[in-house]
Amino acid sequence: MDDLLTQFLEHLRYERNVSEHTLRNYQSDLEQFLEYLAPAHPKTGKRSTPALAAIDHITIREWLSTLHTAQKKKASIARKLAALRTFFQFLVREGVLEMNPAKLVATPRLEKKLPVHLSIEEAIRFIETPDVTTDPFYPDRLSRPAFQ
Numbered sequence: 001m002d003d004l005l006t007q008f009l010e011h012l013r014y015e016r017n018v019s020e021h022t023l024r025n026y027q028s029d030l031e032q033f034l035e036y037l038a039p040a041h042p043k044t045g046k047r048s049t050p051a052l053a054a055i056d057h058i059t060i061r062e063w064l065s066t067l068h069t070a071q072k073k074k075a076s077i078a079r080k081l082a083a084l085r086t087f088f089q090f091l092v093r094e095g096v097l098e099m100n101p102a103k104l105v106a107t108p109r110l111e112k113k114l115p116v117h118l119s120i121e122e123a124i125r126f127i128e129t130p131d132v133t134t135d136p137f138y139p140d141r142l143s144r145p146a147f148q
Contacts, residue, residue, distance in 0.1 A: 001034065001049040001050075001052070002049075004052075004091065004094075004096065005027075005030055005031075005034070005087075007090075007094075008030075008087050008090050008091075009023060009026070009027055011090060012026060012086075025079065025083070026083040026086070026087075029079065029080040029083040029084070030083055030084070030087055032080070033063060033080070033084060036063045036066065037050045037055070037059070037063075038050050052091065052096060052097055053097070055101055056101045057101045057102070057103075057104035057105050059101075060081070060084060060101060060102055060105050061105055064077055064080070064081060064105065064108075067080065068108075074108045074109070074110050074111060075110055077108050078107050078108050078110060081102065081105060081107055081108075082107075084102040085100065085102040085103060087102075088100040088101060088102045088103075089102075089103075
């Protein structure tokens with residue numbers, strides 16, 4: 001599995017030309033998923049590699065559920081799912097898997113932030129603020145030091 005992950009990361013770097021930031025995040029996300037599937041042995045640090053064919057959409061949903069329980073943001077969970085989808089799609093193209101199990105998992109809905117607006121007092125203060133560029137003494141202010 002580690003060899004496939006290395007091949008995938010090289011594919012992203014050299015063929016898809018993704019940024020270093022994306023590459024680092026995908027690697028981290030996929031390593032977290034592998035750690036979830038097969039935690040490292042406490043003494044040896046080695047982990048047993050699960051069979052790729054045994055990974056299904058339910059396994060992926062369970063992992064995403066643990067992330068949600070750990071109070072990860074929906075945007076982070078969506079990115080991790082995108083990394084899995086891309087990885088499994090790579091494995092399908094390479095002939096390692098027949099289908100992409102991550103395709104069957106719905107992307108979490110991202111919360112939409114309401115736009116920030118000015119209060120009535122702030123709007124009035126904004127409108128009443130003089131335009132310094134039309135001030136007749138504006139050039140004079142530029143030539144004098146700010147603190148005299």
